[in-house]
Amino acid sequence: TQLLEQSPQFLSIQEGENLTVYCNSSSVFSSLQWYRQEPGEGPVLLVTVVTGGEVKKLKRLTFQFGDARKDSSLHITAAQPGDTGLYLCAGGREDSNYQLIWGAGTKLIIKP
Amino acid sequence: NAGVTQTPKFRVLKTGQSMTLLCAQDMNHEYMYWYRQDPGMGLRLIHYSVGEGTTAKGEVPDGYNVSRLKKQNFLLGLESAAPSQTSVYFCASRQGNYGYTFGSGTRLTVV
Numbered sequence: 739t740q741l742l743e744q745s746p747q748f749l750s751i752q753e754g755e756n757l758t759v760y761c762n763s764s765s766v767f768s769s770l771q772w773y774r775q776e777p778g779e780g781p782v783l784l785v786t787v788v789t790g791g792e793v794k795k796l797k798r799l800t801f802q803f804g805d806a807r808k809d810s811s812l813h814i815t816a817a818q819p820g821d822t823g824l825y826l827c828a829g830g831r832e833d834s835n836y837q838l839i840w841g842a843g844t845k846l847i848i849k850p
Numbered sequence: 851n852a853g854v855t856q857t858p859k860f861r862v863l864k865t866g867q868s869m870t871l872l873c874a875q876d877m878n879h880e881y882m883y884w885y886r887q888d889p890g891m892g893l894r895l896i897h898y899s900v901g902e903g904t905t906a907k908g909e910v911p912d913g914y915n916v917s918r919l920k921k922q923n924f925l926l927g928l929e930s931a932a933p934s935q936t937s938v939y940f941c942a943s944r945q946g947n948y949g950y951t952f953g954s955g956t957r958l959t960v961v
Contacts, residue, residue, distance in 0.1 A: 747890075769947070771949050771950075773949075773950075778954070778955070779954050779955070780854075780940050780942070780952025780953050780954050780955055781893075781940075781950070781952050782952070783949035783950065783951075786947075786948075786949055826892065826893070828893075828950075830947075836881060836898060836900055836906075837895060837898065837908070838950070840892045840893040840894075841892060842890060842891060842892035843892055
């Protein structure tokens with residue numbers, strides 16, 4: 739069974755601080771996606787990475803896919819209250835083009 | 851551009867009652883999914899469809915049925931609701947290898 743473990747599960751920091759969220763597995767994924775979910779809404783796609791070692795930047799957010807395509811990280815620089823939300827990672831299964839394996843999420847709170 | 855629309859947004863059922871959750875997408879996506887989200891457990895796949903007229907079981911299909919008679923609609927049915935089915939239900943659609951587009955969810959409470 740493929741599993742994706744996210745850490746930390748919960749993080750509360752002050753505005754302006756930096757943070758990193760991790761998504762780890764013992765399995766290889768064809769791709770890795772990151773989503774952000776706000777209360778009362780569905781997850782919204784932030785980025786997809788598909789190549790081992792790939793780094794993508796979205797303003798203050800930096801996403802990296804591990805060289806072996808088993809892990810990923812999300813780094814936020816100078817966090818702002820608007821970054822508050824539940825961050826979910828999801829890995830594309832190598833044996834199925836139709837399904838994703840989801841992490842349980844990291845709940846991030848940025849205090850003003 | 852509505853994206854993925856779920857109805858209803860909230861519902862309270864008594865144990866044993868039945869209901870249907872409707873998902874509609876206007877993006878002509880081939881793939882559609884039904885997930886449930888429970889605290890600390892992330893998103894769990896109930897059923898999915900890879901095209902009109904097709905459905906398949908996901909990770910937690912027991913107690914649910916689905917139908918995809920039209921490409922744009924994916925229905926999730928609960929024949930006899932149980933308290934364990936209290937959850938937030940999300941529908942999503944996808945085209946090719948692009949990311950999922952989610953609806954805003956249905957919060958279901960079974961008492």
